[in-house]
Amino acid sequence: MLTSRSVLRAVALASALAVSSQATAQTAAQRRASATPQLSAPTYQPEFGTMWTFDAPPLDYWRRTYGFAPDQKWLDHVRLASVRLPNCSASFVSARGLVMTNHHCGRECTASSSPPDSNYIQTGFAARTLADEKKCAGLYVDQLQSIQNVTDRVRGAITGSTPAEQASQRTAIINQIQTECNQQTQLNCQVVSLYQGGIYSIYRYRRFNDIRLVMAPEADIAFFGGDPDNFTYPRYDLDLTLLRVYENGQPYSPTDYLKWSPAGATENELVFVVGNPGSTGRLNTIAQMEYLRDVGYPASLAAYKRALGIYSELERTDTSAARRYQNDVFGIANSQKAVTGYRAGLLDTASMAKKRAFEQELRARIAADPKLQAQYGASFDAIASAQRELATFSPQLRYYGFGGGSNLMQLAAGLVRVGLFANAPDSARLAQYRGAGLENIKRQILAPTPIDTAFERLAIAAQLRAAQSELPANDQFLRVALNGQTPEARAAALVRGTRIGDPAFRQQLVQGGAAAITASTDPMIVLARQIDPLNRTQLARATALNAVIAANSEKIGQALFATYGTALPPDATFTLRISDGLVKSFPSNGTIAPYKTTFYGLYERSAAFDNKDPFKLPERWVTRKANLDLSTPYDFVSTNDIIGGNSGSPVINRNAEVVGLVFDSNIEGVSNRFIFSSAVGRTVSVHSRAIPEALRKMYDGARIADELQGR
């Protein structure tokens, strides 16, 4: 599946960057015409992928490649039939407001709708009648009404000379545009920064707040194959939730919805994925990619490995641990797979050579134009230099702090900082302690947090061991952190000696303010007091360098857009994109992975693992098996360009009919984060024929299947 912890974080970040506004109507054609003039004829560059915005669809490229280019009516229809959930993509799929998305995208609603004695996540749910549909508290869907380029207005307002001044002016004008738009249109407006600030567009959404659960299968069939099969293909998952949008207590009748394709996806067919990819790094410079490849990702992978080692150690000594830590382990394993994949793309020398050639050409084009050279010429080297400097203190940055997963360390850090920052001005506080942040963190600290001492001991010891192996022997952090002991002894002593696991003790410290913190002899507080200044020095250094990188990335984005225009799609920003692709098998494991799977394969994989978890079938899939046509297509793959945030995207054919439902990428596709290739990377979707077959044969859901199929 696509939505992992790390991916969700990426999505949240992208949303934070996508600040919200109002402006005048403008057609796609006008938008293209008003784009910054291009230096040369823009050409399609496959390694930048196909996450096209709806205001700049690559009609010529599509016509040339597929002999098909949709008209504006088709594009408007598809855009309006597509919706966005808080962290996922989705689409209207019936005249009465049915919305299709992935199982995990509706998970919270499915869980909270369950009756007290049962859990729909485990049992599955299909509403017999409209009246049985369950309200999803807090869930909403956003429908993109229009897009408008507001680059000139944003740029015009930025007149300051320092980066800090410019940043504050940028925030102000974006907030102003969004507020104006919200007031004038009653829509939910967001200003989105595309091409790293190369252009700014306002995205206007209609928000629907009455969303109800119609159907969700059992988690065991939605995530069949669990962690091992995650990010792989062939796959056998019914990763589906059906919701319904209501308006005034009645099913909403959308102006636009996607009809159901009777045939579904067929081999080598042209298909489009319409959804909201969260975050990509395709416009990154080589220096940024090399930093991730050689410094950032290896450090993350080492941390995941340490964390998994801790859980496996815990599971060895405690038989109930496996179940208790299952979600944590799954989350880390998922991130590990994802980051391994991201890094694999960066380790591919052929792809990197292509990227390097592209960057060299771009730099040559910039150098050839004195005006561009003056604006952007120094940016590549400025980034490279900042990345190089970041690499020099990467171990210090990672270990001088409170990492490694220990809750006690986090609590100690929070207590010390809340105390020290209480009477300090915002400017002297770490960013997350500014304004209302301080009170939020205080609340978190005081909330009852169960402390798992076995885990704490192992986590602190592992972190100290790792620090010991990467930092020089005479390191100042190591001196205070180890206090002359072995990592294991020190961790045991800290966990045994501290009282901060006790909420009352924490309350006491918070109330005591800076004085209580300074006077405390609790070993964890003492340690956190010692680490805090070391940590802040490293953070300040890194923050300054990251600001340099951000400022220069924006310039490079502008240069890219000035040079290539919309011939290159912008990096993903969790906003609506349309990606073209083909339904296509791929070379895998020495042979061919077929373009589709069928229900036969579900039963094969379950039987091959003797029906053991995570290949265990839900009860109804065993007892009702004879009802199913086992040869029904189940999942399939296509070459569309997706990433986390695309979960729940519809896959449609030329007729804008649903042929599938995106739910994952294969492991080879994960490496597309930085450099896109359709050689072996694939989008994995539920086949449209599997959904009504399962609804009718497994879930007594003929009512819903009929609605989807327009019967």
Next chain:
Amino acid sequence: MLTSRSVLRAVALASALAVSSQATAQTAAQRRASATPQLSAPTYQPEFGTMWTFDAPPLDYWRRTYGFAPDQKWLDHVRLASVRLPNCSASFVSARGLVMTNHHCGRECTASSSPPDSNYIQTGFAARTLADEKKCAGLYVDQLQSIQNVTDRVRGAITGSTPAEQASQRTAIINQIQTECNQQTQLNCQVVSLYQGGIYSIYRYRRFNDIRLVMAPEADIAFFGGDPDNFTYPRYDLDLTLLRVYENGQPYSPTDYLKWSPAGATENELVFVVGNPGSTGRLNTIAQMEYLRDVGYPASLAAYKRALGIYSELERTDTSAARRYQNDVFGIANSQKAVTGYRAGLLDTASMAKKRAFEQELRARIAADPKLQAQYGASFDAIASAQRELATFSPQLRYYGFGGGSNLMQLAAGLVRVGLFANAPDSARLAQYRGAGLENIKRQILAPTPIDTAFERLAIAAQLRAAQSELPANDQFLRVALNGQTPEARAAALVRGTRIGDPAFRQQLVQGGAAAITASTDPMIVLARQIDPLNRTQLARATALNAVIAANSEKIGQALFATYGTALPPDATFTLRISDGLVKSFPSNGTIAPYKTTFYGLYERSAAFDNKDPFKLPERWVTRKANLDLSTPYDFVSTNDIIGGNSGSPVINRNAEVVGLVFDSNIEGVSNRFIFSSAVGRTVSVHSRAIPEALRKMYDGARIADELQGR
């Protein structure tokens, strides 16, 4: 599947090396006791694999690892129940002489037994009654009766001082031992050189000549998945032939046969594979492995790629070509997969480091003992030096000749050499033209050979292009081969200008002898005359270096055996071995490949590919599907150590019952040729439960299934 062209060649080579004798009875214990004394306690070295000989089973290692060690009765029973076909392994599996092997191992018999209007290879065959069983002309099975160490006798007879003298004495004593044995025992006796000459053993076989076909399924189910799935797993193949041994016109009742396990292979179970692995290179030196990794295999892979390019070019312009070249393409693709796998093992730096450490330790042990040092001390460097020298003229050795697949070039070479060698003494001829060889080659030349001019043009041009890119511009071979033209023009001119495609013209040249060859102005003959001396110079150089390598390999084999004794199994020699392993899933493609597949998977893979070739099911597997229990285990994997020649080996459990039938290795296992690892390499077998299920439900073969299952 295991038997590829290259593997078959390897098997033939191993058989050629395994020269056939007589001696006194000796138990395994006596045999171990009389082995050359060891320098240190021998320990199991996993990277040397588990192809144990029956006269030195590693009982202690088995007991330690599995808590199980068979007694001598078990070992004798299993050895006698196992048999060898000309190129495959097999086993007795019923009291009335049923023999189980792979589909391709019985292919010749299955094809030649077919009625005129039909082909059992396509239709499958199951004899209704004993009387319907079909005689397999020319087929025989060999049953190993006994093994005896004859090292001392062989060594005692080698008294010469030059390598040539020693070689001829070795051949003579081996022939003498074999002839004596054949006469005294009426058995088929072969002296086998193990540990590269470290020891010599005589293997005595009873040969059965009346073999009949009992059952063979359709090729489409035996090789389901064809070329793409070859060397991969999960797999869905019924790679089976059942034969029966007859004696005096009646089914033979073997003294020993393997009973059928009711449960078949279960997960994590200890299993043994008993069969005749053809050839491995685990005792090779690092220098030999590096040569293959860096010079030999890359050259082979480039040649395969060129050849496949030619076929794909032909197929582009000629729609009937695909079918015509199917076998050739399959053979090359199979070799390409195999060699890619072999090389992958050598490219694995961790494995190679292990191997290097082993070699360094061995060299240190030799150096520490003055006697060993005097005998073997110089051998590693002698091999390394010869390999280095071979590498210096590798392009010349490869291109100064008649390679590249052109039949015309081969005919021209043969014509020129038959002419020039006709009146020369044997010593002046190339090896294959000596003695009766000359007449054989003459016959081949004069046989009608259809010439495919489109293929010839492309093959000659591709070979010339490759030569041009690898040889220096002023190279003497290139000068004559290209004759100042482009490769394409030269190839076209040669194919257009030559008459040697005409058998009558060839007849004329052969009859004309040396004079006709010398006088010929046919452009191919002219070219072959020019190439011949260049080619012979290179061959002579390579032959001398390979003799150095062979002589020193034998010394290293002796040193290894002197040092480690039977703690390391010898390299494969297409003689009977027993390998231990576990039925075990493995990490694959980002997830887990299950330990077994079921019939569900067969229907899944066929449906996923829309029942297209090579995933097309035979008719009866479609029409009779409802009869089958789809959850029946079909194929499975285990960590046993196998290679080409093991095709058809039985997989047995602790009770010596059949739990499976070996038919392939996964692609990861192919790299085990030089360095064995059970991390991801797996033996792929048909599960014992699939065979009676298929016999009963698909082939009306209850008679045969009952016999297998002892009902």
